[in-house]
Amino acid sequence: MPDEAPPLPAQRLIERITEFADDDLHALCEATSAAIIDGGGFGWVNPPGMMALETYFRGVLLVPERELFIARLDGMVVGSAHLVRPPRNNEAQAHAAQLMHSYIAPYARGHGLARSLTLEVEERARDLGYHVLNLDVRETQEAAIRLYESLGYERWGVHPDYAFVRGQVVRGFFYFKRLRKPGVRRGPNAQ
16 A cells, blocks of 8 residues: 555635625535534524525625624635624723624534634734623533633623523623723724
C-alpha cells in the first residue's frame, strides 16, 4: 500500500454577509436544523422546516439592526451568529450590543469555529463603537458556556424558567463582556 499523504487541515472562514450566494442559504438552513436537533439554543426546539428557515434568514438580512455572520468549513456554511444593535430609541443602552443565535452544526465542531465566530462578532462590535456585548444561553449548552467563560464573558444572572425544552424547564444564564472602557461616546447611535 503506497504512503498516503496526511490530510490537509480544514479551511476555516468567518464572514459577515449581506446577501446569500449560490447554495449558502440552503447549507445554512441545514446547519441550523442540525444544531436545533442537537439542542442548540436557537429558540426553536424542533426544526421548523427549510422554507421557514429560509424565510427567517432572508428576513435577518433585511433588519437594519442585525448583522449576520457565517462560519465556513472547507467552503461549506456550517454555522452562524447575529450581532444585534440596540434600536435608535434606546439611548440608555446604546453602548451595548448583543450576540445572538450563535452555533456551529454538530458535524463541524472541533475546528475552533465557535471561538473564531465569537471573536469576529466581538471585533465588529468594537469597530462599531460598542463598549459591551451581551448574550444569554441555556444551561444545557455546556460547551458554549465553557467557550464564553474562557473568552472573558462574565455571568451576571440566572433565569430559573428561561426555556421549556422537551418537557423540562431549563435555566438560562446571562453574560456580558466589556469590549472597551466606557467613554464619552455611548455607541454608534450617539450624536
